[in-house]
Amino acid sequence: MKNSDQLRIPHSIRSFLRSVVGAIGGLLAGLLICRFAGESPGKVLTVLLNSSFGSGYDFGMTLFYMAYFILAGLAVAIPFKAGLFNIGGEGQLTIGALAAAWAGVAGAGIQSPVLAVLFATAASFLAGGIWGAIPGYLKARRGSHEVITTIMMNFIAAGVTSYFTLYVLKDPDSSQAETIPLSMVFQLKPFAVFNGAPMGGLILALMAMTLVLHLVLRNSVWGYRLKATGENETAGSTFGISAPGAWLSSMFVAGGIAGLTGLVEVLGNSHRFKIGFSADYGFVGIAVALVARGNILGILPSAFLFGVLQKGAGSLDLETDKVTRDLTYIIQGLIILGVASDGLWELPARLWRRRNA
Amino acid sequence: MNAIEFRKVTKRFGGFTANRDLSFSVKKGSIHGLIGENGAGKSTAMKVLFGIHPADSGEILIEDRPVRISNPVHAMKTGIGMVHQHFMLAGPETVLDNIILGHEPGRVFIGRSQAEAELRSIARTYGLDFERWDRPVSELSVGEQQRVEILKLLYQRSKVLILDEPTAVLTPQEVKDLFGNLVRLKEEGKTIILISHKLKEVLGYCDEITVIRRGETVGTRKAAETDEAELARMMVGRDVSFTYQGERKVFAVAEGMRPLVRVDKLSIESTTEPLREVSFELRPGEILGIAGVQGNGQSTLLRALSHPAHHRARWSGSYQFNGKDHSESDPIRLRNAGLGLVPEDRLSEGLLLNQDMTENFLLGQHEDPRYSKNGFLLRAKARAVTESKIKEFDIRPPYTTVWAGRMSGGNQQKLVIARALDPGPSVLYIAHPTRGVDVGAIEKIHDAMVQERNRGRAILLFSSELDELIDLCDRMLVFYNGGVRAEFARSEFDPWTIGRVMGGGDR
Numbered sequence: 001m002k003n004s005d006q007l008r009i010p011h012s013i014r015s016f017l018r019s020v021v022g023a024i025g026g027l028l029a030g031l032l033i034c035r036f037a038g039e040s041p042g043k044v045l046t047v048l049l050n051s052s053f054g055s056g057y058d059f060g061m062t063l064f065y066m067a068y069f070i071l072a073g074l075a076v077a078i079p080f081k082a083g084l085f086n087i088g089g090e091g092q093l094t095i096g097a098l099a100a101a102w103a104g105v106a107g108a109g110i111q112s113p114v115l116a117v118l119f120a121t122a123a124s125f126l127a128g129g130i131w132g133a134i135p136g137y138l139k140a141r142r143g144s145h146e147v148i149t150t151i152m153m154n155f156i157a158a159g160v161t162s163y164f165t166l167y168v169l170k171d172p173d174s175s176q177a178e179t180i181p182l183s184m185v186f187q188l189k190p191f192a193v194f195n196g197a198p199m200g201g202l203i204l205a206l207m208a209m210t211l212v213l214h215l216v217l218r219n220s221v222w223g224y225r226l227k228a229t230g231e232n233e234t235a236g237s238t239f240g241i242s243a244p245g246a247w248l249s250s251m252f253v254a255g256g257i258a259g260l261t262g263l264v265e266v267l268g269n270s271h272r273f274k275i276g277f278s279a280d281y282g283f284v285g286i287a288v289a290l291v292a293r294g295n296i297l298g299i300l301p302s303a304f305l306f307g308v309l310q311k312g313a314g315s316l317d318l319e320t321d322k323v324t325r326d327l328t329y330i331i332q333g334l335i336i337l338g339v340a341s342d343g344l345w346e347l348p349a350r351l352w353r354r355r356n357a
Numbered sequence: 358m359n360a361i362e363f364r365k366v367t368k369r370f371g372g373f374t375a376n377r378d379l380s381f382s383v384k385k386g387s388i389h390g391l392i393g394e395n396g397a398g399k400s401t402a403m404k405v406l407f408g409i410h411p412a413d414s415g416e417i418l419i420e421d422r423p424v425r426i427s428n429p430v431h432a433m434k435t436g437i438g439m440v441h442q443h444f445m446l447a448g449p450e451t452v453l454d455n456i457i458l459g460h461e462p463g464r465v466f467i468g469r470s471q472a473e474a475e476l477r478s479i480a481r482t483y484g485l486d487f488e489r490w491d492r493p494v495s496e497l498s499v500g501e502q503q504r505v506e507i508l509k510l511l512y513q514r515s516k517v518l519i520l521d522e523p524t525a526v527l528t529p530q531e532v533k534d535l536f537g538n539l540v541r542l543k544e545e546g547k548t549i550i551l552i553s554h555k556l557k558e559v560l561g562y563c564d565e566i567t568v569i570r571r572g573e574t575v576g577t578r579k580a581a582e583t584d585e586a587e588l589a590r591m592m593v594g595r596d597v598s599f600t601y602q603g604e605r606k607v608f609a610v611a612e613g614m615r616p617l618v619r620v621d622k623l624s625i626e627s628t629t630e631p632l633r634e635v636s637f638e639l640r641p642g643e644i645l646g647i648a649g650v651q652g653n654g655q656s657t658l659l660r661a662l663s664h665p666a667h668h669r670a671r672w673s674g675s676y677q678f679n680g681k682d683h684s685e686s687d688p689i690r691l692r693n694a695g696l697g698l699v700p701e702d703r704l705s706e707g708l709l710l711n712q713d714m715t716e717n718f719l720l721g722q723h724e725d726p727r728y729s730k731n732g733f734l735l736r737a738k739a740r741a742v743t744e745s746k747i748k749e750f751d752i753r754p755p756y757t758t759v760w761a762g763r764m765s766g767g768n769q770q771k772l773v774i775a776r777a778l779d780p781g782p783s784v785l786y787i788a789h790p791t792r793g794v795d796v797g798a799i800e801k802i803h804d805a806m807v808q809e810r811n812r813g814r815a816i817l818l819f820s821s822e823l824d825e826l827i828d829l830c831d832r833m834l835v836f837y838n839g840g841v842r843a844e845f846a847r848s849e850f851d852p853w854t855i856g857r858v859m860g861g862g863d864r
Contacts, residue, residue, distance in 0.1 A: 220733050224723045227716075231709040238664065238706040239698070239721030240688030 060197025072285025096259020128259015
């Protein structure tokens with residue numbers, strides 16, 4: 001059978017193009033709503049773009065938010081390959097950030113900046129990874145549904161981080177709920193061109209990591225195991241692919257990557273762990289992965305888009321009369337809707353067929 | 358009067374013509390067989406009728422009036438109902454709720470008692486009664502689930518019932534019951550269209566049979582005036598033999614020849630289908646058949662032998678493969694030891710439906726040194742080999758980029774078999790190799806199996822088709838109640854005796 005539309009354009013590219021058009025459509029719909037709210041769409045767009053790209057600082061902040069969303073998005077997209085829905089990114093990233101702060105205290109004697117960063121990276125990855133692996137283990141061993149367990153792990157993470165922040169690693173010189181600050185060797189230097197925005201070479205490293213992950217998941221035997229498990233667990237098992245193995249390993253890696261938020265937030269930004277630093281980044285990660293359609297490389301543009309919106313949200317609130325922060329969430333929602341409404345793409349073809357029937 | 362008539366119906370998908378000027382008519386109150394090879398266009402024709410794909414040209418008449426059916430809901434309103442090959446039932450819900458789904462009586466609350474009363478009378482009329490209407494569908498046997506699907510159509514007052522490959526999943530007893538029911542439905546005035554591969558069945562129960570080949574009508578015959586050979590010729594376009602015609606090499610099976618597989622007193626605990634002290638040997642150059650009515654331990658045996666690690670907790674007995682103990686191995690180790698596997702159900706156990714042929718070809722071979730190195734897949738190599746297998750087995754459509762889920766059953770099965778044969782295995786476990794596969798492909802598959810046997814490989818063949826086992830096997834073990842009831846040598850093959858043993862009798 002020659003199914004022409006199936007064969008011509010590779011599925012992944014077609015899917016990506018559809019996402020882009022969907023995102024633009026969602027944005028236009030959002031601007032239309034701004035129009036009804038009494039604000040000129042042109043102005044809203046100008047403020048949005050200006051706020052994200054207007055200066056070195058602005059762009060640096062956009063990339064800073066993007067960094068969170070890359071990690072949170074990957075934490076959802078990777079287990080998704082193995083058929084798991086990881087809602088626990090939020091817990092995994094707070095635990096990872098706490099571990100980075102702990103590394104600063106435990107490794108106070110480290111003199112080399114390279115060693116210090118490596119140590120903190122390892123601590124963040126392992127802590128987040130273990131946090132993610134627990135629901136993975138429960139699923140593998142007991143069949144507990146990962147959506148339930150990862151949500152519960154979020155609450156436990158909140159409790160655990162509070163306890164450590166308030167009683168174990170508390171900064172005695174601060175009246176805030178925050179940990180002992182990191183020494184200089186642990187701090188990541190931002191790029192000067194970003195004019196004070198807390199983002200440097202890390203964003204490049206994260207992009208490179210995403211690319212590597214994409215290649216690994218696509219070409220490695222491990223990636224194949226995840227895919228086969230996500231696609232058809234029974235067939236995988238019949239041919240020697242252990243579903244529990246895929247679940248456990250994907251959740252460990254996902255949690256570990258979420259945990260690397262410790263680098264963005266603790267080593268790069270506030271140099272300590274602060275309770276409540278995350279504006280639900282872990283949950284936004286679900287939307288990031290959705291807009292990327294679970295494609296690992298797609299996480300980059302998707303996270304960038306969310307970075308722009310996150311950065312723009314505050315400015316729209318301040319610089320326009322009618323558009324509030326909430327409206328940017330509406331725009332976010334519309335963009336997700338635009339990308340997710342996949343079925344609409346079949347509509348023109350169907351109408352065309354009907355007319356010609 | 359004709360219940361349905363197709364007049365020069367054409368349906369294209371892109372450049373591919375699935376139905377070309379298809380014309381045939383189905384008499385009201387008859388059972389009409391619609392047969393053809395996989396991909397011949399039977400299903401497309403029924404989807405056109407059912408309003409899933411509107412026709413590009415031509416017209417369809419229902420009760421001699423031209424109609425234009427635009428969607429399945431419209432089709433159901435016109436009195437056309439379909440039982441799909443893969444049932445569309447909600448497992449955890451009750452029989453009653455499944456039947457009334459979409460047509461619930463009552464305005465605010467569902468009038469279940471009213472529905473049940475109505476259903477009881479329908480069921481009585483057609484002899485399809487259920488003891489209990491409040492059992493979850495998932496607890497029913499496959500045959501009973503099919504009855505639920507049929508009742509659903511009757512509840513919707515369908516006048517024309519389309520059944521797509523209804524017997525592919527049934528046991529022989531269930532098949533008999535089904536046809537009993539269909540004949541009764543016919544007597545009550547319903548029209549039945551039966552899509553099938555099994556020539557014996559359509560010949561036995563249909564009034565007329567229409568053959569489709571490559572999207573076109575080859576012809577319609579009265580069942581009483583045709584035979585298997587003619588239908589097969591019409592389907593395939595050439596003469597087809599029903600028994601294996603190729604050379605069957607004779608091996609001097611020396612006593613004491615080292616068996617490739619030795620199973621000794623293997624028992625597997627299971628609440629549904631246990632295995633009780635099964636012992637046998639599988640020697641090079643033989644096809645050993647595993648016969649039995651479904652559910653007598655054959656499935657458990659196949660699963661246990663292909664994935665012992667998975668059954669570790671419930672395992673007792675010994676299992677030697679190529680002279681080594683494998684009672685705790687996983688499928689990868691067994692494959693490395695020389696096993697090729699064709700699982701029972703290709704859809705749920707054998708394929709990744711949303712992946713292309715290359716990805717499917719890699720399943721189970723993803724750790725083979727030929728297809729992976731240092732933890733990374735050698736996909737280009739796998740694709741090249743897949744392409745050569747497509748040629749060798751004549752798999753269609755012949756592109757590696759096609760998703761397994763978009764291929765017809767016969768081609769899916771060829772892919773699964775090509776994969777099992779790829780490592781050059783010394784032993785093959787093959788289950789239901791021709792289930793849901795058309796006659797042309799059956800020949801090809803049987804031929805490949807006998808070729809492997811002639812090369813000195815050993816095949817353990819699980820099948821519910823006794824004809825297939827008798828045709829191909831050198832020896833046969835008949836399973837009953839989890840154990841081997843009897844062993845037959847090729848010279849002793851006799852369908853009646855074997856059938857009796859399958860039912861628990863003595864030889």
